Amino acid sequence: MELEKLTEFVIELEIDEIHDEVKKALDEGEDPFEILNALSKGMDEVGRLYEEKEYYLTELVLAGEAMKEAMKALNPALAALDRSDDKVKIILATVKGDNHDIGKNILGSLLLSAGFEIYDLGMDVNENKIIEKIKETGAEIVGLSTLLTTTVDNIKDVHDALKNAGLRDKVKLIVGGASLNMDLAKKMGADDFADDAVEGVKHIKKLTEKK
Numbered sequence: 001m002e003l004e005k006l007t008e009f010v011i012e013l014e015i016d017e018i019h020d021e022v023k024k025a026l027d028e029g030e031d032p033f034e035i036l037n038a039l040s041k042g043m044d045e046v047g048r049l050y051e052e053k054e055y056y057l058t059e060l061v062l063a064g065e066a067m068k069e070a071m072k073a074l075n076p077a078l079a080a081l082d083r084s085d086d087k088v089k090i091i092l093a094t095v096k097g098d099n100h101d102i103g104k105n106i107l108g109s110l111l112l113s114a115g116f117e118i119y120d121l122g123m124d125v126n127e128n129k130i131i132e133k134i135k136e137t138g139a140e141i142v143g144l145s146t147l148l149t150t151t152v153d154n155i156k157d158v159h160d161a162l163k164n165a166g167l168r169d170k171v172k173l174i175v176g177g178a179s180l181n182m183d184l185a186k187k188m189g190a191d192d193f194a195d196d197a198v199e200g201v202k203h204i205k206k207l208t209e210k211k
């Protein structure tokens, strides 16, 4: 099967069929990373169509659903690539007030295949939930995503909550998303920022090495 077909499936919002198509590609021996790449390409195109006003919010929501269905089929294959014990634990979340999770989910999939243990709290996540999860799991990295300029400040709330809970020195905070850059990330109290998910994995590896 050509991988372009998977790109097309995202663009054409084929929610009902995309899961099986991804499975089929895996069965045919396609590389899981190439599959992820093809799906991400589709999402880039959807974003472009939205910006050109050819797609509207409804299509964006459907594209998000299609990506989720595709990931359900792909994640086990990505996770199977790594079998190391003693995995570093990472909490992922989209900040409160923000309901964009496609980028975060891609980062999660890549981290999974790189051998990290992921606790994905979803989107619109309050800082207290993050603190609770750190206490429960002993996670040493928190990765936050935000795409809206109006929710960038909410990173600071997580930083402050970590401080108040006496956890700020024990946990590294890395952030990403289209509304951010390194300067802004640092201003919000984060330790690090990465432009995309591939860079994100590299940065997270570095952050965990230092410890």
Ligand code: B12
Binding pocket: 040, 043, 044, 046, 047, 048, 050, 051, 057, 058, 060, 061, 064, 065, 097, 098, 099, 100, 101, 102, 103, 104, 106, 107, 143, 144, 145, 146, 147, 148, 149, 150, 174, 175, 176, 177, 178, 179, 193, 194, 195, 196, 197, 198, 199, 200, 201
């Ligand atoms: C899809 C989408 C939606 C979907 C989200 C579906 C979902 N489940 O995620 C829906 C329809 C829900 C949506 C809603 C809204 N959206 Co919207 N949306 C988009 C869109 C088109 C694409 C985003 C996306 O998924 N990109 C693909 C992913 C893969 O890229 P990414 O998220 O940037 O992630 C990459 C990196 O940033 C990085 N990364 C991401 N997170 C993290 C975290 C860490 C730790 C690291 C290291 C890296 C990392 O890795 C990823 C992969 O490389 C963008 C426009 C665009 N082209 O970006 C607008 C956009 C983000 N939305 C926008 C807006 C305004 C809204 C709404 C307010 C619209 C409205 N009027 O209701 C609502 C807000 C709802 C809410 N409360 O959150 C604006 C934001 C403007 C701004 N600067 O604030 C944008 C930029 C569109 C625009 N130009 O106006 N949206």
